[in-house]
Amino acid sequence: VKRPTQLDVAKKAGVSRATVSLIINDQESSNVRISEETRQRVQAAVAELGYQPNLIAQSLRRQRTNLVALLIPDITNPYYPLLIRGAQNAADQHDYQLLIYDSDDSPAREHSFVDSILRRRVDGVILQSFHLSVEDVSRLVDAGIEVVGLGRILHEAGLEVSVITSDHSSAITALIKHLVEKGHRRIAHIAGPLDTPPGLERMQIFREALSQYGLQYDPNLVKIGTFRGEGIAELVKSLVFDLPDDARPTAIFAANDLMAIETIRSLTSLGYQVPDEIAVCGFDDIPPSAWITPALTTVGQNPYEQGKQAASLLLQHLLSDEKSQVENINVPYQLVVRDST
Amino acid sequence: VKRPTQLDVAKKAGVSRATVSLIINDQESSNVRISEETRQRVQAAVAELGYQPNLIAQSLRRQRTNLVALLIPDITNPYYPLLIRGAQNAADQHDYQLLIYDSDDSPAREHSFVDSILRRRVDGVILQSFHLSVEDVSRLVDAGIEVVGLGRILHEAGLEVSVITSDHSSAITALIKHLVEKGHRRIAHIAGPLDTPPGLERMQIFREALSQYGLQYDPNLVKIGTFRGEGIAELVKSLVFDLPDDARPTAIFAANDLMAIETIRSLTSLGYQVPDEIAVCGFDDIPPSAWITPALTTVGQNPYEQGKQAASLLLQHLLSDEKSQVENINVPYQLVVRDST
């Protein structure tokens, strides 16, 4: 199958390739230097042949692919499709396309994405990265790829990278405050993997919040999960079975909603009443959290907005000529109190 | 920022570009026609420069992008992330990358994807398409793009396109049978948009199944939804409020789980007991369906497997030299009976 090129169009219209190129790339811009008559003729030829510009050739020539990569850890977590939507919509407006890299929580896969991004000559990257090292990110930056981070991973290490953040600290503190006000004194935490930035960060903030409200940190009340639903049942069991009555938690804060939902399911199937016997809260406010019974108390992160802001910022950098300023945008969180606490 | 090219590597290693190309593309294959010594030298130069092959140039030259497009209607429906995972995993194994086109249920967007796919010179496409016309698909096929359909959209119209299907007919019939056996006689249907293939198809099968079990089709018991959760509450209200007692449905079959979940939520908030007063069932078996109370009876579609099969078939076509045979793969469904019926 041979698809028409500019040359075919040029021949058919009786003009040169350059003229065709000019006409096609002239989005009613200023330098209208083509006679109306040839323009008509060329456009007729384009239509007749069904000519479609070859973006590959265009990219090679322009040294720009109009491709933006988005790195995420787990597309099956309902948090991320919303983030993708936001990024997508922003990218659409500027004729950029999103290339989604889903690592499925695998550090190795995430690592290999760097090479792939480099080879594809992607113009920019949005990183919601859990395992990339400073060197990994440096490789991208050094290659002239525009990078925007999601979360708070990067900028500490001397990387000149803009970041979209949400104020986890006050969000989690507000959550703990809410629990304390409900009378809870023994609050357990089901953490995310501590070798991931959000896992570690949420855990640390949890500890700080405890002490802020005069509560003792008890290592027995902390379990490490995976940010996914699997395996939560065992953690919950050890939390409620392995402890004496007076040490058992009256509330559980899970580091994300997927784990919180599974916590509620586990407790319920063990015969516990949520929230009467044990309260549960999460983090993210993914849609299913509002669907379950009892509906989950959680922190709203607005992934759509995060994705949109990240992509907007990235494109702004990409489209402006000056060296891009490092910027730090904060997306507000929201405490969402429902029935599980 | 200037990134190293083959020429840089060649200079550094003191060989020609062609040699570098040979060495890089020689994945320990048969024709090892390079002396071990130059190979070492070249590979050292590659490592030292951090050379990454430019896939854009490669694509232009090879007339192959190693890109596969995946068209889906709504990435925020948890069904699709699983499908993406399946396709992704299959594509990964053959060094192909997935380009996700999410139409957000917009016919216009879906339509515009065809041009984008054509321009990007994507090698193959997986279509879970709701609104593409036969001509749209023909444009892809005519351009030499390999196409695999998901669902049963295409092959009727004389298009030579392989399709992955799930046997909706027997699945829905089994679902209705289950309801009938539970004693239900007035079964309502919340359909998907009837201008979409799955919306129309599920509706038709629903009607056939009714008559198969000797039940009268009642237009008052059919409402048209959108495959999303929004707006379902109104439909449910009109189903339970606008009908006399002896015409009110005792069961509702929603055309997908997202609508079924919202149906349960609406009924519950209206004070109805599910399933005791009204039973509800859905279609898809997305993960949240198991989380809600009562857990949803539904039909398991195995999106992961569908995505994987589709991508595998597509890649098989892409990688084989012969003209590809039209094939039709059926992915088994599963009736999942839970608490909502």
Place this chain on the structure above:
DNA sequence: TTGTATGCGTTATCAA
């Protein structure tokens, strides 16, 4: 207002 010519970074054909 239009055409000519060059190069973007590869791969592949053909010689050497």
Place this chain on the structure above:
DNA sequence: TTGATAACGCATACAA
């Protein structure tokens, strides 16, 4: 075992 060289399809500086 290696090197020259010609495409691939396009955009753009410059000439006409």
